[in-house]
Amino acid sequence: xxxxVAVSSDRIHTGLRLGEVIETTTAGYWAESxxxxxxxxxxxxxxxxxxxxxxxxxxxAFGQTGGLDPSRRAIKRGNDDLTDNAIYDRHPELQHxxxxxxxxxxxxxxxxxxxxxxxxxxxxxLHYSVHACAPAEVAEFVMSPRYFAxxxxxxxxxxxxxxxAAHLRWVDELLNxxxxxxxxxxxxxxxxxxxxxxxxxxxLDSVDPD
Amino acid sequence: xPLDLNVIMGQINDMAGTLDSDEQARRFDALDNAWSNLDxxxxxxxxxxxxxxxxxxxxxxxYRGTTPLTGVPDTYSVAASDGSFIxxxxxxxxxxxxxNTSTVYLKYGAGSTAEISTLxxxxxxxxxxxxxxxxxxxxxxxxxxxxxxxxxELKAACTCLEGREGxxxxxxxxxxxxxxxxxxxxxxxxxxxxQFIDVLDEFRKRDQPVxxxxxxxxxxxxxxMLRVAVCDYPEMGKAIDCKHCRSQPGRVPTCDVLPNxxxxxLLTQIAKLQPGERTAVYHSRSKIMRDYDRxxxxxxxxxxxxxxxxxxxxxxxxxRWVAADVDQLELVHSxxxxxxxxxxxxxxxxxxxxxxxxxxxSDRRIIEVAIEQALSNVGIxxxxxxxxxxKRGRFV
Numbered sequence: 001x002x003x004x005v006a007v008s009s010d011r012i013h014t015g016l017r018l019g020e021v022i023e024t025t026t027a028g029y030w031a032e033s034x035x036x037x038x039x040x041x042x043x044x045x046x047x048x049x050x051x052x053x054x055x056x057x058x059x060x061a062f063g064q065t066g067g068l069d070p071s072r073r074a075i076k077r078g079n080d081d082l083t084d085n086a087i088y089d090r091h092p093e094l095q096h097x098x099x100x101x102x103x104x105x106x107x108x109x110x111x112x113x114x115x116x117x118x119x120x121x122x123x124x125x126l127h128y129s130v131h132a133c134a135p136a137e138v139a140e141f142v143m144s145p146r147y148f149a150x151x152x153x154x155x156x157x158x159x160x161x162x163x164x165a166a167h168l169r170w171v172d173e174l175l176n177x178x179x180x181x182x183x184x185x186x187x188x189x190x191x192x193x194x195x196x197x198x199x200x201x202x203x204l205d206s207v208d209p210d
Numbered sequence: 211x212p213l214d215l216n217v218i219m220g221q222i223n224d225m226a227g228t229l230d231s232d233e234q235a236r237r238f239d240a241l242d243n244a245w246s247n248l249d250x251x252x253x254x255x256x257x258x259x260x261x262x263x264x265x266x267x268x269x270x271x272x273y274r275g276t277t278p279l280t281g282v283p284d285t286y287s288v289a290a291s292d293g294s295f296i297x298x299x300x301x302x303x304x305x306x307x308x309x310n311t312s313t314v315y316l317k318y319g320a321g322s323t324a325e326i327s328t329l330x331x332x333x334x335x336x337x338x339x340x341x342x343x344x345x346x347x348x349x350x351x352x353x354x355x356x357x358x359x360x361x362x363e364l365k366a367a368c369t370c371l372e373g374r375e376g377x378x379x380x381x382x383x384x385x386x387x388x389x390x391x392x393x394x395x396x397x398x399x400x401x402x403x404x405q406f407i408d409v410l411d412e413f414r415k416r417d418q419p420v421x422x423x424x425x426x427x428x429x430x431x432x433x434x435m436l437r438v439a440v441c442d443y444p445e446m447g448k449a450i451d452c453k454h455c456r457s458q459p460g461r462v463p464t465c466d467v468l469p470n471x472x473x474x475x476l477l478t479q480i481a482k483l484q485p486g487e488r489t490a491v492y493h494s495r496s497k498i499m500r501d502y503d504r505x506x507x508x509x510x511x512x513x514x515x516x517x518x519x520x521x522x523x524x525x526x527x528x529x530r531w532v533a534a535d536v537d538q539l540e541l542v543h544s545x546x547x548x549x550x551x552x553x554x555x556x557x558x559x560x561x562x563x564x565x566x567x568x569x570x571x572s573d574r575r576i577i578e579v580a581i582e583q584a585l586s587n588v589g590i591x592x593x594x595x596x597x598x599x600x601k602r603g604r605f606v
Contacts, residue, residue: 089322090318091558092316092318092323093314093324093326094324095324096324096562097565
């Protein structure tokens with residue numbers, strides 16, 4: 001049994017289901033990955049479709065893998081002769097007792113073919129699917145970077161500037177447009193953070209340390 | 211009213227004070243001596259005429275014989291099941307019981323994989339709530355439900371291993387001997403044992419070994435064998451007769467020189483069973499084994515061995531047809547040891563089966579609420595008994 005601990009680029013770029021919402025609020029939600037260890041990367045844009053057809057967008061803000069039962073802590077399984085994926089071969093039950101979760105911060109929605117860069121009016125229902133966004137959909141959503149302000153206000157385990165920087169890198173790599181979008185986006189970030197130079201430097205250094 | 215700790219602490223100190231270390235040392239010296247000088251042939255001769263009041267281990271091998279671990283197969287699979295239940299409650303608005311049976315299948319080696327599932331089953335029909343064909347209409351109580359759970363667990367493991375090829379072992383937690391059926395009516399005993407042994411026989415037909423694992427076993431059959439070995443009645447030309455011995459005024463039975471300890475302590479402290487080693491296979495001389503021996507070949511009887519599983523001495527029970535097949539016996543021995551190594555001292559397959567089967571307080575409450583809602587939907591307002599109400603709404 002080969003356990004993939006890397007995100008499959010096929011899944012994240014082709015609009016396939018990534019997981020299911022297990023805790024939801026207007027500001028965002030927790031989703032459980034369909035496949036252990038396979039989760040969208042930090043900063044990735046994901047979407048869920050509500051019963052009325054509205055599509056809620058969010059950005060991956062955190063990920064974690066742990067015991068399905070919170071009262072059972074993970075323990076060390078390996079040694080010099082048994083490491084990494086071989087541990088999962090030796091303990092096949094781990095596939096069933098562990099789970100991978102990711103947190104998504106709401107940043108916008110699409111209604112009647114119009115993309116809005118503001119917090120969606122309704123949370124994604126519990127147990128609804130979370131999908132990867134196809135490149136064209138990503139391009140459409142990020143065309144206007146008005147959602148950056150919401151991202152910078154995000155509170156979570158990952159600092160907002162790190163999350164924003166991860167998002168900028170992720171979009172730049174996906175669009176593969178000779179950094180045209182990235183250049184425009186960083187100008188917008190600089191404008192938003194003109195009164196907070198220290199945090200702006202963190203974002204810019206993280207996007208392009210050179 | 212809270213526990214009176216002052217009283218308890220005094221009693222705990224009194225209890226600790228009864229452990230006389232010199233006396234214990236003398237009794238362990240006697241035990242060491244009895245074990246070292248044990249004559250297996252003579253013990254079996256004594257068994258022929260002995261009338262004892264305790265359960266005895268019996269073997270045609272050397273009682274002190276041990277077998278090392280010969281190696282774990284590269285590829286094997288193991289299935290286990292466990293169950294939990296909700297008892298019929300006379301305070302509940304509806305009489306029902308719930309059995310929740312989990313099954314875990316783990317395959318190791320090339321193509322390693324795992325399957326974990328649970329099957330909840332609510333039984334509420336009148337025919338489900340009483341022992342079938344019983345003119346006394348014996349209700350299904352906690353004890354009988356325990357038997358039914360054992361049957362369902364064994365069936366679940368059996369179904370799980372159907373069609374599985376290669377080295378496979380079915381493992382159960384606890385004993386394969388349903389001791390408590392001895393306290394039931396013949397009708398209940400026959401009803402339960404027939405179902406249970408039918409499933410064991412299904413494993414036999416498929417040539418798939420089945421075993422059970424008892425952690426921290428409290429059994430004393432080996433210690434009792436030593437009591438027979440040290441008895442001085444044969445030296446006086448008399449057959450061993452425990453009742454007679456203990457009825458003699460002023461007589462201190464010779465076997466009282468041995469400490470009152472379980473077999474696992476004997477095997478740890480005196481026999482010094484090493485990690486991975488197992489003892490000889492012992493047969494139980496209990497009367498209940500006659501009920502297991504339905505085909506009168508003896509193959510359906512349950513026997514056992516002790517295994518140093520790494521962290522503890524465990525008792526492993528197997529049908530005699532498993533014990534009689536050297537390959538199957540070796541497979542059970544090695545698979546259980548490997549499972550204990552993987553599970554830090556307890557078979558991982560049993561650990562996961564338990565985790566999957568357990569019904570939390572929250573699960574129980576959800577079921578309770580769901581039943582009340584279902585009754586409300588058909589226009590029945592559940593009434594709670596006075597006692598039940600007093601537990602739900604406690605007041606001072």
